[in-house]
Amino acid sequence: MQLCQIASDFRGRVLPHGMMLEQKINGIRGLVFQGIDGITRMFTRKGYFVEGTEHILYFLAHMERLAGESMVWDGEFQVGGNRDATKHWADFGWKQGGEAGHFYLFDCLPLSSWKAGGDLTPLYERKARLQALHTAVAEDDDLHWEYRPRSRGDDSWVRSVSVVPDTWVFNSEGAISEARRIWAEDGEGVILKDVEAPYQRQRNGHFLKITRENALRWINLR
Known part of the structure; x- marks a missing residue:
């Protein structure tokens, strides 16, 4: 068991009701x-x-x-x-x-x-x-x-x-736009979170990260 909940890579899908977005420090x-x-x-x-x-x-x-x-x-x-x-x-x-x-x-x-x-x-x-x-x-x-x-x-x-302050996004384009804004400020990226999700000490899909490192996986979504 992990010590904390760990984010998975974003794969282009935002939940229909939207997701919380935070800057990845x-x-x-x-x-x-x-x-x-x-x-x-x-x-x-x-x-x-x-x-x-x-x-x-x-x-x-x-x-x-x-x-x-x-x-x-x-x-x-x-x-x-x-x-x-x-x-x-x-x-x-x-x-x-x-x-x-x-x-x-x-x-x-x-x-x-x-x-x-x-x-x-x-x-x-x-x-x-x-x-x-x-x-x-x-x-x-x-x-x-x-x-x-x-x-x-x-x-x-x-x-x-x-x-960490948060905002809401309702589609992948909004999430990617926020990630690019953070990158323009020399930040690492963003984390998308399911607000209804529990806390689980493992890697799961409740937290999704968009970073420069995984950008090529969704670059065609723009």
Whole structure:
């Protein structure tokens, strides 16, 4: 079983009722949850630790308290605006000390559901919950004055987490147009999502990616 839900390649078909579309952030897939040792960390989808992310963990801890249960936070971790800088930090940069990076959230589910293999709650409800929890922390001015232990007064944690915005597309032409717009801005691509779909810890067709790498498979659809 995978640690997270993994997108399949787009093959030219958008669901009749439309699909949610999000920008695919060019970084490292990150999952934040409490491990078997009782410590909450950020993990890659292959289970490796992502170090130097305490500012992000601090923000998510506030969200988890509001959620009232142990959660799994799913998103993309990025340093320096690109995958190369992110990978360098994850492999070597953190060893110099300090913290770096931004966490782009796009999904969440209770830890108990994640342990069972997934969550039957439809995506639109999970995303709404995610947005509400994030907004509650991000807009709590009183909370922002809280001193984070060992931070030396650094309040960058307040800006360390965001929720990936989404829009809707109703056909393949609209999806491809959005992908090309992202590429024109030097982005990686887009992810199409079935809003009625559950969260399943495996590769499936509920998430579909359109990237430069798989573009040749649908280029004739334009």
